[in-house]
Amino acid sequence: MKYNWNWGILFQTSADGQQTWMMTLVHGLGWTLLAAVCAGVIALVVGSIVGVIRTTPLKWAVRLGNAYVELFRNIPLLVQLFLWYFVLPEVLPKAFGDALKQMPPPWGSFVPAVIGLGLFTSARVAEQVRAGIQALPRGQSMAGTALGLTLPQTYRYVVLPMAYRIILPPLTSETMNLIKNTSVALTIGLIELTAAARSMQEFTFQVFEAFTAATVIYIVVNLTVVTLMRKFEKSIAVPGFIGPAAVGGGH
């Protein structure tokens, strides 16, 4: 058994004839991070709203929130991306659908990928937000009511500032999951890091150099995000409150 190692391949000109393979991977990383950031914003906003709704005293709203979370949690991410990419343009009114289909690459796959990843992750954020709010002693929101705060004020000034601090550690692991999950967008044509490594492998046949390089980049990103988030967690931590330990689950 023999495999011809050739690490120099990383610095040779890539298939597009302009840049090196290393830069191809770096570009891929750029798309991975851009998609993760955009989807992360959607996930945080939508997830927070749904998560808060699930803790309100409104029964029907709680049920709606639960349904939302179950819907996005029980369909594989890949299938969800297919729905946004292949199905959405067909079921929308024709003008909208055509506009979606005619978006120039890479936006044509970037936009559905961001929406899909964002909403998929929002269900998981919603679950964390709900858990964070319910981890607080009930007395806190009661105290808010006793002080004459309205329900929105109680959430704004009492509950949420604590809840977000509590759920920061699980949100860190959701961030990592999101970065890793962007790789699924390669199935709808987004050339992110994994897809870049895959195209390098297909053109050069240097399978293990391509995948090793991608793996190392993922690990570096991972370590960077964890280090930054740990610092952030420390700087805003409230003594006496530790986030719920994230036991297993998800990726």
Add this chain to the structure above:
Amino acid sequence: MFAGFDFNVIERSFVYLFKEGMTFTLTLTAMSAVGGIVFGTLLAMMRLSSFKVLAVVATGYVNLMRSIPLLLVIFWFYFLVPYIGAWITGSSQPIRVGAFASSVITFVMFEAAYYSEIMRAGIQSIPRGQVSAGYALGLNYWQTMGTVVLPQAFRNMTPILLTQTIILFQDTSLVYVLSITDFLGAASKVAQRDGRLVEMYIFVAIVYFIISFGLSLLVKRLQQKIAIVR
């Protein structure tokens, strides 16, 4: 809204979808879950071992697997397994490995990292005193683990292990990238042949939802049933 659609395509391909596709998906899920839990438990025992080298190796493996995307792992093993096979059998050419064997190996290796985190929590939830009691009775390490610690750890962690298995069930759809005929792969082949992407993918989403949601309800009921009152 669905005027121009032909949902008949589902009826026509129903047998193919479930007999070929879903059978593959379920077999892959079951084998990967069993393999992953066994290997994951071993990894967890290694991580908690007092033998430092084992602990470092297991920790490194788990952290590596948890920091790269499943898709990259699928590609890795798809190309790596033939070389490892050649190395083991001593052949000079990379050996041929079928798509099914390759995906089972991938998912066992990948999911083991996640199962091991769950089992580690499970083992750590058993008070140290029980291990000491086992040793005091003259049991060796494997007897203590096998008859005292692991049965309780499994019992405590069964709901989380099952939840992880539902996630695994959804993750197996990613073998689509290797053009394997799993449930999604089968649906996608029919969809492209008949030009019926919309109908097919909606149907696939509904089927995955029903199965995953149904199983998660069962897990919830099981959780209430086996919860130990402390």
